[in-house]
Amino acid sequence: MLLPTLEGSLINLRRINRSDAASIQRHANNSLVAQYLPFMPHPYSMEDARLWINTTHRLARTDIGYHFGIEDRASREIVGCIGLKNVNRHDLNAELGYWVSRAFWRNGFATEAVRLMQGFVFGQLKLRRLYAIVLEANTGSVKLLEKTGFVREGTWRKASLHKKRWYDVYSYGLLKEEFSRHS
Numbered sequence: 001m002l003l004p005t006l007e008g009s010l011i012n013l014r015r016i017n018r019s020d021a022a023s024i025q026r027h028a029n030n031s032l033v034a035q036y037l038p039f040m041p042h043p044y045s046m047e048d049a050r051l052w053i054n055t056t057h058r059l060a061r062t063d064i065g066y067h068f069g070i071e072d073r074a075s076r077e078i079v080g081c082i083g084l085k086n087v088n089r090h091d092l093n094a095e096l097g098y099w100v101s102r103a104f105w106r107n108g109f110a111t112e113a114v115r116l117m118q119g120f121v122f123g124q125l126k127l128r129r130l131y132a133i134v135l136e137a138n139t140g141s142v143k144l145l146e147k148t149g150f151v152r153e154g155t156w157r158k159a160s161l162h163k164k165r166w167y168d169v170y171s172y173g174l175l176k177e178e179f180s181r182h183s
């Protein structure tokens with residue numbers, strides 16, 4: 001699928017281009033951003049950014065995952081990413097993941113990005129359920145999910161070994177009908 005551009009007021013979600021590699025590298029290369037993201041390399045190199053961008057193109061082409069850049073509308077720079085993985089066409093669900101540059105935290109960027117993705121998931125993709133899994137210690141992400149309507153559905157006890165520590169993992173879900181009721 002050719003990713004659409006989803007327009008918000010603070011940010012847009014758009015396809016990540018090869019020319020975005022330097023921005024992605026700069027914003028992703030932060031230990032606070034990587035802290036609770038088990039799959040994010042740290043330090044984050046230009047090569048990591050190029051590989052990631054190629055991966056997003058391949059996943060979108062094969063309809064396995066849809067990853068957007070979070071574009072700051074003021075500067076037109078990519079300052080984070082948000083995407084869907086494990087897109088399940090039979091059970092009509094997908095998993096949400098995201099990060100925003102440390103320099104832009106607490107400006108409402110992630111809130112807007114998550115809401116735009118919810119519209120994409122339940123509107124364009126016509127999925128039934130969107131879910132996210134988050135380490136217990138990741139307070140910012142937990143609050144973001146709850147603020148955007150996700151319901152905590154369970155706790156997977158000591159389910160993630162991250163940086164030599166075992167974490168409980170929360171599972172959050174949002175159904176299409178819950179999204180429609182609140183939008």
Ligand SMILES: CC(C)(COP(=O)(O)OP(=O)(O)OC[C@H]1O[C@@H](n2cnc3c(N)ncnc32)[C@H](O)[C@@H]1OP(=O)(O)O)[C@@H](O)C(=O)NCCC(=O)NCCS
Pocket residue numbers: 032033034036037097098099100101104105106107108109110111112133134135138139140141143144147
């Ligand atoms: C989680 C993250 C995406 C939030 O991005 P953001 O753009 O700062 O989020 P918003 O400004 O939209 O904030 C949404 C709400 O989340 C909460 N929140 C966000 N960051 C927080 C923090 N550091 N501490 C406490 N609450 C926080 C607040 O309740 C906030 O709403 P409010 O400002 O109205 O009180 C960002 O901190 C991040 O990229 N973290 C690292 C990557 C990551 O952990 N991703 C999630 C993996 S599951």
